[in-house]
Amino acid sequence: MTFVATILTLYPDMFPGPLGHSLAGRALAEEIWSLDTVQIRDFAQDKHRTVDDTPAGGGAGMVLRADVLARAIDHARTLHPGAPVVAMTPRGTPLTQQRVRALADGPGVTVVCGRFEGFDERIFAGRDVEEIAVGDVVLSGGECAALIVLDACIRLLPGVMGAASSGHEESFENGLLEYPHYTRPGEWEGRTIPEVLRSGDHAKIAAWRQTQAEVDTRLRRPDLWERHSGVRVQSASGAQRGTTDERK
The missing domain is CATH 3.40.1280.10 (SPOUT methyltransferase, trefoil knot domain)
Incomplete structure (x- = not known):
């Protein structure tokens, strides 16, 4: 239809x-x-x-x-x-x-x-x-x-995106921001692709992506993280949350 x-x-x-x-x-x-x-x-x-x-x-x-x-x-x-x-x-x-x-x-x-x-x-x-x-x-x-x-x-209609699973891991589909992406070259201006993504270990890659999605959501969109986790996100002092890069 x-x-x-x-x-x-x-x-x-x-x-x-x-x-x-x-x-x-x-x-x-x-x-x-x-x-x-x-x-x-x-x-x-x-x-x-x-x-x-x-x-x-x-x-x-x-x-x-x-x-x-x-x-x-x-x-x-x-x-x-x-x-x-x-x-x-x-x-x-x-x-x-x-x-x-x-x-x-x-x-x-x-x-x-x-x-x-x-x-x-x-x-x-x-x-x-x-x-x-x-x-x-x-x-x-x-x-x-x-x-x-x-x-x-x-983009969600059947037949629009190439693969049926193309949108399943994107931002907001599971209540989280999407994990970060990388591609070639392996090194650019002294910055490298995280080693885990080059490991070939699909279980470790999946775990890393889940962790990064959670980290980015908690730091960038505490409102989403609160709804996703059911835990209120608030610093004791009320100070601005840090933006420490936890991608290792």
């Missing part, structure tokens, strides 16, 4: 963008996934095709109107009724690999891309729209964030 991505946006020419290249582009050509874009402005009902208005209560910027968005979302749902509808907004729930995998396992996703100051809040309850954030940053619009969501989903 083809995974269907539907994008509601004021800038449909931004798609497929980078998703038209590399693995995602090849998968699009092979119809492993498909892309529909919906111009939000087509659902405005005045002669100026107005999609936004000033914030209630005053303030800077403009807000996307709930009535226009609702008509666009209703249209998208008639095209793909089984697809969840998500909106890209910094006020949303942070995107996780677990949520990406759930989306990739479904028939597709409809993504609403915001602009200006964001969405009229009533659209989320009025049309059962899930809010998703890709990070603690503010972007000019939801299109770049939508590309992130779609790229993360597409």
Whole structure:
């Protein structure tokens, strides 16, 4: 079954963008996934095709109107009724690999891309729209964030990556950051590949990789480590954690 991505946006020419290249582009050509874009402005009902208005209560910027968005979302749902509808907004729930995998396992996703100051809040309850954030940053619009969501989903679709196990050990798949990688040359600017990786002992290599994944997660992402290990990570003094390289 083809995974269907539907994008509601004021800038449909931004798609497929980078998703038209590399693995995602090849998968699009092979119809492993498909892309529909919906111009939000087509659902405005005045002669100026107005999609936004000033914030209630005053303030800077403009807000996307709930009535226009609702008509666009209703249209998208008639095209793909089984697809969840998500909106890209910094006020949303942070995107996780677990949520990406759930989306990739479904028939597709409809993504609403915001602009200006964001969405009229009533659209989320009025049309059962899930809010998703890709990070603690503010972007000019939801299109770049939508590309992130779609790229993360597409690479998990059957037939996209070369080997079925290609993504199993990558960052976040098992709750940890991925272990570090090395390749030739064996020595570069006085830095060498860890000896264990040249040993040919697969059991030792696997153990080293697991250890490094744990070390890097604990040092770089204590929030992930806490969830993974169930142990709260906090120094007694509250001082910044060190970055000692424990790769031996």
